[in-house]
Amino acid sequence: MEVPILKQGSYLIASIQSALTDADLTQLRDSLVGQVGRFRSRGVIVDVTALDVMDSFAVRTISSLAQMIKLRGADTVIVGIQPEVAFAMVQLGLTLSGVFTALDLEEGLANLEARTRGGRRLGR
């Protein structure tokens, strides 16, 4: 299942609509990395509000997504992790350290704006 990716100014916003298979997640990562290069985007928001679970595979893939996008000169923020999903993640020992996270789309945009403006790094 393809995840829709919207271009908003110099940002890309990927909104996950439902539970993703491993293959879907990998494809999303590769699409985003490709598009960041193509559009010279400065930031990427991945909205995971609709993700039912973030297990070790999802966390690995999202971590590498953020790293690969960083190599292309852009910032990433993950938004919309649900309380139950966060609860399960930390019990598994998955903290997504090194990846910026925000509550929702609005906060995610604020986060990217602060970072791309060269403001002091928040949250780390």
Added chain:
Amino acid sequence: MAAKANVPSGAKQPADLLRELIAHLRQNRAKLREEWARRITESQLLMAMTKEEIFAEATSVYDNYVEVLETGSVEALQAYARNLSERIIPRGVETHEVVGIVLLLRDVLARSLFQKYQADFALLNRVLDAYEPAANRIANTVAVGFVQERERVIRQQQEAIRELSTPVLQVRERLLILPIIGIVDSQRARQLTEQLLRGIRANRAKVVVMDITGVPAVDETVANHLVQTVDASRLLGATVIVTGLSPEIAQTLVTIGVDLAKMNTVGDLQGGIEEAERVLGYKVSTAPEGAVSREQL
């Protein structure tokens, strides 16, 4: 199911006797059920229920009773007992009442058997040999089922009390305070985490001040839960400031491998709130124009 009248009573197998007794209970269903309901009222049991309700439940229990005698399996009865308990516990029915009515039914049926087989004492004995183990098993199943359901309700109530006793307070915009007081065990810690995360999302909080001044000590498991709470909050975009960290708890955290330098800790609650405001104020000032319009980017 007709009794085998031409077989001499001494030759009847327990299985035959049981079948005979079940047939007897079925034939006399209306009469025995009515007598049972009467004795329930006489004993002033199930006062919380109306006569119609008692009669309806009596019918179900009676039929389940006979079914257990017939099939030998208590599964259907267990399911019914659980269902019945779920319904009557909120009505205030107590354990002694449930045990009481089941024993009354056992007595009513036993007396009915005495009456039927009174002419042949040896046969009566054998009928009772067939009846009693099953009857006791039934009484046990219903009583245990009721008690277990009660215990489950009590656990749920305790959970609700725990939840009420640790409110997540919204003090200022985007700032939550979580004052934790008293002994924290694993279960409470987990509940705290779930509550806080829901609170962060509901209040769109960016900073949480978690005050543990009132927590005397924690073991390593609970210390882990606290760290998990901080990590999970961050996943929702909120920073956690821990205040009131006692030297004992600090030591426990270090023991489980937490780098206290990385954890945002402040001495007391007031200091924590000031730090939180600083963090929030700082974040606001990085966007001096207020809400930045997206077209500008």
Added chain:
Amino acid sequence: MDAEQRIPIQDDRDIVAARLEGRASALKIGFSPGDATVIAAAISEIARNIVSYARAGEIAISAVERNGRRGIQIVARDAGPGIADIEQAMRDGYSTSGGLGLGLPGAQRLMDEFEVRSTVGRGTTVTMTKWER
């Protein structure tokens, strides 16, 4: 929920199916949304194991009860290569930074009871249970 739910596991779509079913079953049994997600995550890890290491397998989800307490039991079976050293597998490479390795230690962390039986060349069965609090 009375009947056992069985989900065949062959590809990564089945991992999603299994964990969605697990979550739904957990909620039906009476687990909180938080615990239901934890159970789904454990199923996800185990199901991925089957897809990664065995060609095919099956996950069975059922409601259980002990001393009046309800719980959920998940049995994951496969006819894959099996695990030679289970102890090693449970210890191996599960770093807190993200999880390499078999995913078994991760699932164990999330569940209350956890048992692995495996025969090299024959297959593996993982049985895990979580109880309501």
